[in-house]
Amino acid sequence: MKRLLLPLVAGSMLAGQASAFVVNDIRLDGLQRVSAGTVFNILPVSIGDDVDSQSIADSAKALFRTGYFQDIQLGRDGDVLVVTMVERPSISKIEIEGNKAIKSEDLLNGLKQSGLAEGEIFQQATLEAIRMELERQYVAQGRYGARIEAEVKPLPRNRVAITIKVREGKVSTINDVNIVGASVFETQDLVDLFELKASNWLSWYSSDDKYSREKLSGDIERLRSYYLNRGYINFNIVSTQVSITPDKEGVYITVNIDEGEKYTVNDVKLAGDLAVERSEVEPLLLVKPEQTFSRQLMTTTEELVTRRLGNEGYTFANVAGIPTPNHENNTVDITFFVEPGRRAYVRRINFSGNLKTEDEVLRREMRQMEGASANTAKIDQSKARLGRLGYFKQVDVETTPVPGTGDLVDVNYTVEEQPSGSITASLGFSQSDGLIIGGSVSQDNFLGSGNRVSLSANTSDTRKLYSFSFNDPYFTVDGVSRGYSLYYSETNYDDDDDVTNYNVDTMGADVTFGYPISEITSVRFGAGVENNQLKEGSDPAVEVTEFLRREGDTFNNFKANLGLYQSTLNNGLLPTRGWSQSVSADVTVPGSDLTFYKLNYRGQYFRPLTKSLTLRLATRLGYGGAYGSTSELPFFENFYGGGFGSVRGYKDNTLGPRTRQADGEYDPIGGNVIVESSVEVLFPLPFIKDQRQLRTSVFFDVGNVFDTDCSDTNTTSAQNTVRNCYKPSFTDMRYSVGVGLTWITPMGPLTFSLAKALKEEGEDESQVFQFSLGTPF
Known part of the structure; x- marks a missing residue:
């Protein structure tokens, strides 16, 4: 006034x-x-x-x-x-007291956006409006007892100090959720759809008994979708009542519904400008006559037709399914109206977030080209290829119209980089190799070039390794890769109880090429030369001594390898969706001192079960044999089982056949057959916001190592020199269950597992807790 x-x-x-x-x-x-x-x-x-x-x-x-x-x-x-x-006075300072559920920083940012900040002009009306808004925010979190008080204190020179006192109160818990009016479906089945639930013994972890207006809105929409996807096209939420107990700590939720009648589909039509042949669109219509009406099927059909048009460059196509109900016979006619719009062309492809990785490394993965018509499938395919590189935690893509044009778009990819190696001195520990000390340069994305480089000198209790390897995934512009490596190692198993005693010095070099034959498939082939020098060790095993007497102790072998690799995984390090498999053969060519071969198969499959749970299935199969003058697969090329990457819960390398040593003890010798599988359910780690570099799981592992060259199928061979020498048999598999965690750190993967061996027989060695730091997993 x-x-x-x-x-x-x-x-x-x-x-x-x-x-x-x-x-x-x-x-x-x-x-x-x-x-x-x-x-x-x-x-x-x-x-x-x-x-x-x-x-x-x-x-x-x-x-x-x-x-x-x-x-x-x-x-x-x-x-x-x-x-x-x-x-008007200016605001000298703002203090917030008593808040825990909402951070002071977030509250101050909200006040600043509303014009209430230090140095700004103070207006009482603004303060009162903000006080009421803060109370509404707490009520939205279910804190009905929250109270906000604002105190304004005058200061010299026409200034004021504002103190906002917050009494948050307790989050009101849900005592009961009830749905009134349900007759077609069981009330409890409908209540189970809700994210909000009455307090139960798991509520301390899930917090599903804490009332939230936003969560209730989501639950109501979930209930609506449940009915609409089952034919109840006239389903209606009559009212929603949220009652609060006098102490404002308990909440009762009541939802009143009107189910209506069930409708079936009578006819499905296409209308508008299809832009492509009708025969290409009709197979995408998931809605069929005489089906029960489903809004989900109708929406999915809209998405499929939209993507089909997007693949032809109609990026902004609009497809709308319009249901026309006939209330006399409870049927519905559905017409899909198609409006393709103008064909769009890509002006530019932009990248952001790649602070280290060069633009060219990302651009060569693109299947959508600049200047070409926009293709939804190629844009998404390019995104998937970036994810499979393993350099990024997350990849996002956005297609935006170019202002002032009607047919141009920019495709913007945003990536978030993650550690892809390290350039440091290394200090690690593995239960199989002991203390690991060395220096290494190991990068899957060396200096942002996309090349894989590894230069290392590492020593452990059982092994010294010096190696250099280099791989260029784009040796040619067509995606042909080339890699080569040089290595020298000294392995001494004298003090290792997990492997039979012997020493071997190995020196070698190899070169490998990869050739892509499709978006998900590549063929790799290569050749190499290797020199092995064997020694018996301090307590030589009978089998080692016999091999050295029969074959000698120095071998020059020329190797060739061929493999087929496929992957649709959404991430190169910790995937959560897709599958991958590889089959490979390694063989020493005629002219080598030892003639043998090894066949390997690896496969894994990821499938989301819920929003937070993912199923992982994994399998590894291996077989080795000899040909020509060599009688059997050399023992130092045997497969070993147990530990990480195998059957957890059993000590590394301890499964399968054991050979007698000079001191009468039996130590693992490995075998020429390995069979392993794993079933895992991946779940998010509680209280950790960013899960992209973490993997936690519950698992069931099964597998063992076998030997087809055993002279006897019993646990002890006829010569009494080898035990546990099984031929492949399901009855001799080993099993374990447990929980595991992998964390990708700048120093390398940190891996833990806590497992229980379910079938421990004979000389099997179990190990409940296993971990590895700074070594591959």
């Missing part, structure tokens, strides 16, 4: 002195922080103007609208217009 009366009073005062006058000067009184220039820019009166009561009133209103002043008076001193102002 004061804002309106003051200008009128000022105008009446001047009118009493004179009906009008010419302003010879303007004097401003009372300014402290607001500059005189700001006032003169706002004031509609200038020197030399004729002023009257109306212009005075307009001047006062203009100054009040700025919000800077709480009082304004205009007067006349001769030909001088005098403007006297009282500024």
Whole structure:
């Protein structure tokens, strides 16, 4: 009221002195922080103007609208217009007390966006509106007892200090959820659809008994979809009632529904401009006559047709399914209206977030080209290829129209990089190899070039390894890869109880090429040369001694390898969707000192079970044999089982055949057959927001190592030199269950497992807790 009366009073005062006058000067009184220039820019009166009561009133209103002043008076001193102002106080500081559920930083940011921040002009009305909004936010979290009090303390120099005191109260828990009016489906089945539930023994973990208005809205929509997907096209939420107990700590939710009648599909039609042949669209219509009406099938059909048009460049196509119900016979006709719009072309493909990785590394994975018509499938395929590189935690893509055009779009990929190796000294520990000390340069994305480089010198209790490897995934522009490696190792199993005693020094080199034959399939082939020098060890096994006597102790072998690899995984390191498999053969060619071969198969499959749970199935199969003058697969090329990447819960390398040593002990010798499988359910780790570099799971592992060259199928061979020498048999499989965790760190993967061996026989060695730091998993 004061804002309106003051200008009128000022105008009446001047009118009493004179009906009008010419302003010879303007004097401003009372300014402290607001500059005189700001006032003169706002004031509609200038020197030399004729002023009257109306212009005075307009001047006062203009100054009040700025919000800077709480009082304004205009007067006349001769030909001088005098403007006297009282500024609103400025906010010196804002303090928030008592808040825990909402961070102070978030609250201060919200206040700032509403115009309440340190240094800003204070307005009581703004503070009151914000106080009420904060209370509404707490109520939305189910804190009905929350109270917000604001205290304003005047300070010298026309300033104020604001203290916001928060009493959050307790989150109201749900005592009961009830659905009234359900007759077709069981009420409990409908209640089970809700994310919000009455308090139960798991609520401490899931917090599903904490009322939230947003969650209730989602639950109601989920209930609506349940009915609409089962033919109840007239389903209606009559009312939703949320009752609060007097102590404001308990909530009762009641949803009243009207189910209506069940409808079936009578006819399905296509209308509009299809832009492609009708025969290409009709197979995409999931809705069929005589089906029970389903909104989900109708929506999925819209998406499929939209994507089909998007593959032809109609990026902004609109497909809408319109149901027309016939209430007399409870049927519905569905017409899909297709509006393709104009064909869109890609102007630019942009990348952001790749702080290290070069643009060219990302651009060569693109299947959508600049200047070509936009193709939804190729845009998504390019996104999938970026994810499979293993360099990024997350890849997002957005297609945006180019302003001022009707047929151009930009495709923007946003990536978030993650560690893909390390360039550091390394210190690690593995239960199979002991302390690991060394220095290494190991990068899957070396200097952002996309090349894989590894240079290492590592030593452990059982092994010394020096190696260099390099792989260029785009040796040619067509995606042919080339890699080569040099390596030298000294392996000493004298003090290792998990493997039979022997020593071997190995030196070799190889080169490998990969050739893509489709988007998900590639063929790899290569050749190499290797020199092995064997020694018996301190307690030589009978089998080792016999092999050295029969074959010698120094071998030069020339190797060839061939493999087929396929992958549709959505991430190169920790995938959650898709599958991959590989089959490979390694063989020493004629002319080698030892002639043998090894066949390997690996496969894994990921499928989401729920929003937070993912199923993983994995299998590994291996077989080795000899040909020519070599009688059997050399023992140092045997497969070993147990531990990470195998059957967890059993010690590394301890499954399968064992051979007698000179001291009479039996140590693992491995076998020429390995069969392993794993079933895992991946789940998010509680209280961790970013799960993209973590994998936690419950697992069931099964597998064992066998030997087809055993002279006897019993546990001890006829010569009494080998035990546990089974031929492949399901009855001799080993099983385990447990939980596991893998964390991708800048130093490498950190892996834990806690497992229970379910079938421990003979000389099997179990191990409940297993971990590895700084070594591959």
